[in-house]
Amino acid sequence: MIVKGQKIARIYSNDRGLKDASFLLNEGEIIALAGGNGAGKSTLIRLLTGQEKPTSGQLEWGSEQSVNYMPDDVDFPLTLSAEEIINLLGSLKKVGQAEQETVLKRVGLWEERKQTVRHYSKGMRQRLNLAQALLGPSNFLLLDEPTNGLDPYWVAELKKMVLEQKELGKTVLFSTHLLSFAQELAEEVLLLHQGNIITQGNLEHVLRENDCKNLEELFIMKIQNNL
Numbered sequence: 613m614i615v616k617g618q619k620i621a622r623i624y625s626n627d628r629g630l631k632d633a634s635f636l637l638n639e640g641e642i643i644a645l646a647g648g649n650g651a652g653k654s655t656l657i658r659l660l661t662g663q664e665k666p667t668s669g670q671l672e673w674g675s676e677q678s679v680n681y682m683p684d685d686v687d688f689p690l691t692l693s694a695e696e697i698i699n700l701l702g703s704l705k706k707v708g709q710a711e712q713e714t715v716l717k718r719v720g721l722w723e724e725r726k727q728t729v730r731h732y733s734k735g736m737r738q739r740l741n742l743a744q745a746l747l748g749p750s751n752f753l754l755l756d757e758p759t760n761g762l763d764p765y766w767v768a769e770l771k772k773m774v775l776e777q778k779e780l781g782k783t784v785l786f787s788t789h790l791l792s793f794a795q796e797l798a799e800e801v802l803l804l805h806q807g808n809i810i811t812q813g814n815l816e817h818v819l820r821e822n823d824c825k826n827l828e829e830l831f832i833m834k835i836q837n838n839l
């Protein structure tokens with residue numbers, strides 16, 4: 613077990629957030645946290661990273677978890693280059709030059725590594741964000757809206773990178789509102805709507821159980837039932 617949520621909630625003063633979420637994440641799985649805007653995906657991820665404290669409920673962690681995290685909104689210093697940022701984070705994470713180089717090459721920023729972030733496009737900044745999450749040892753990778761700003765080539769590369777991480781034995785949880793992306797990649801799915809988990813489990817199993825041909829059909833059916 614990686615982590616178990618036991619009726620975990622984070623309710624903000626406006627009564628929104630994440631409500632009584634119970635779930636179990638197992639080792640070595642690719643898990644999609646899917647749902648629309650304001651569904652509670654980032655809130656759940658922030659609870660998992662410890663950036664948010666639950667208003668009720670708890671998380672029970674398996675032993676020796678080490679988490680790498682790709683936030684959905686990171687502002688890298690505009691005056692630093694990708695190389696400097698990865699170097700700085702590399703020294704904090706005790707990762708040597710060779711791995712730093714591999715990671716920058718993997719996200720396609722090696723050629724532009726000496727340019728400052730100011731000169732990067734949105735997609736390049738997002739790839740730098742991905743690079744920092746790939747850097748250093750972890751067994752649990754949390755990616756919040758990793759496709760944001762990526763073009764089709766890099767979305768395809770992102771899929772490959774997630775599968776590579778799985779091959780290395782890691783658990784990968786990513787949030788998305790792109791249901792086709794979740795469908796293509798995930799083994800397990802947590803479908804969120806207005807702060808509630810409306811469906812969870814093995815993707816093939818939940819589709820079969822609900823007689824749906826894909827996640828989009830399931831999502832529409834579930835939210836219509838919730839209205």
Ligand SMILES: Nc1ncnc2c1ncn2[C@@H]1O[C@H](COP(=O)(O)OP(=O)(O)OP(=O)(O)O)[C@@H](O)[C@H]1O
Nearest residue numbers: 624625626628629648649650651652653654655656
């Ligand atoms: N700091 C906050 N203060 C008040 N309300 C918040 C706060 N953070 C999130 N919320 C509310 O909690 C709900 C869930 O937000 P969250 O950011 O987790 O959704 P999300 O699924 O990540 O959405 P999106 O896909 O739009 O990023 C939303 O209704 C949002 O307005």
